[in-house]
Amino acid sequence: MNSARKRSCASSAHAATRGIGYAAADRLRRETCGEEVSYVVTRNIQYTNVCYFRCGFCAFSKGKLAANLRGPAYLVPHEEIVRRAVEAWERGATEVCLQGGIHPGFTGSYYLSVAQAIKQPWIANVQASWVKLGPDGVAAALRAGANDLGGTLMNESISRAAGSTHGQEMTPEQMEALIRANGRSPRQRTTLYDNAPAERRAASFGAPPCREPLNPPVRETALSRRGKPGDALVSSSK
Numbered sequence: 157m158n159s160a161r162k163r164s165c166a167s168s169a170h171a172a173t174r175g176i177g178y179a180a181a182d183r184l185r186r187e188t189c190g191e192e193v194s195y196v197v198t199r200n201i202q203y204t205n206v207c208y209f210r211c212g213f214c215a216f217s218k219g220k221l222a223a224n225l226r227g228p229a230y231l232v233p234h235e236e237i238v239r240r241a242v243e244a245w246e247r248g249a250t251e252v253c254l255q256g257g258i259h260p261g262f263t264g265s266y267y268l269s270v271a272q273a274i275k276q277p278w279i280a281n282v283q284a285s286w287v288k289l290g291p292d293g294v295a296a297a298l299r300a301g302a303n304d305l306g307g308t309l310m311n312e313s314i315s316r317a318a319g320s321t322h323g324q325e326m327t328p329e330q331m332e333a334l335i336r337a338n339g340r341s342p343r344q345r346t347t348l349y350d351n352a353p354a355e356r357r358a359a360s361f362g363a364p365p366c367r368e369p370l371n372p373p374v375r376e377t378a379l380s381r382r383g384k385p386g387d388a389l390v391s392s393s394k
């Protein structure tokens with residue numbers, strides 16, 4: 157068998173293996189979730205593209221360190237942030253996500269005044285990110301309308317790569333201590349804001365540390381640079 161033929165056979169075998177894997181995943185999905193495909197009506201409000209970090213993957217930020225990237229620098233006023241949130245609600249949204257660069261002029265009070273401005277009667281939950289704010293910022297956010305601290309974030313790495321120094325994971329014990337220290341009552345929730353089942357809570361307290369994550373160098377993953385969309389799907393699910 158010549159080498160081209162061998163490559164073709166190997167590629168067919170991989171395709172067949174992938175096909176079996178897809179079918180098994182699809183069967184499991186049908187058994188657990190039925191035929192529904194969920195989605196959420198949401199709006200991302202990107203309040204500024206000015207950022208003094210320079211994350212290598214970011215084509216959004218604008219600042220001295222990324223002055224030549226596309227689009228002019230902007231900073232959305234509070235009233236416009238509120239207007240977009242109201243408009244999102246009127247258009248059926250149940251969630252808004254505030255995203256943006258880290259403007260060198262921002263202090264904690266900027267985020268707090270945004271939280272206060274956006275807290276409306278029809279917005280039930282306002283999440284503050286402990287990994288971005290740290291304990292002092294969390295305390296301030298909880299006094300300014302926030303009622304959720306987001307996830308415990310096992311293996312968080314993106315915020316730290318962008319310069320945050322507030323740690324990688326906050327265990328449920330630490331999370332609840334922080335909440336109590338701010339005079340509030342902790343409630344562990346699911347992604348849909350329901351109470352976490354007792355069994356999940358029990359598993360989360362006293363859990364052993366995560367094993368060291370495996371992040372092999374990309375060159376060892378044998379993923380071709382010009383993969384087909386299906387290849388990328390398999391790779392990203394690993």
Ligand code: SF4
Pocket residue numbers: 207208209210211214215216217256257258318
């Ligand atoms: S912190 Fe965010 S906005 Fe700033 S460069 Fe990094 S990814 Fe881009």
